[in-house]
Amino acid sequence: PFDDALPVFLDVNRLDRYDGREEYGEDRFLTIGLADDFELTVTYTLRGDTTRIISARKATRHEQLEYWKNR
Template sequence: MDFEWDIDKNRKNKKRHGVDFEFASKVFIDPNLLSRIDDRVDYGETREIALAMYLGVILSVVYTWRGDRIRIISARKATKYEQRRYYEGIFG
């Protein structure tokens, strides 16, 4: 799987949420990854939100597909509610 992201956005995300996009990209190997379409706003592109775990940390990662690459838009540690949804296998 190939990934891309905006360098400045990554820097801002790390400062705001403490999560680097390189680390966040690792959640996509989680076989229990849950994903849904983010249709709260018309972004002009299809965005998805993933809940997945890497090294014991559950993250919420917003991303989109650019061709065959995943473009990470934002990433943060999952809320308690999102963690519960992840463990229950329910997201949507």
């Protein structure tokens, strides 16, 4: 459930970036952060005052290394 991804947004060391890989018809963002002591990558969009989570998954090894390198 996406509720498990919410701690990522509270991680002060999270990495945020714009997802410009494709034209989605909306701005999408990727955030890599910790949730329950493991790294998650969350893709989301902003709609007004609402953050809409599109996907949440375990971070890839590359994403994990990027996260820890930038702490």
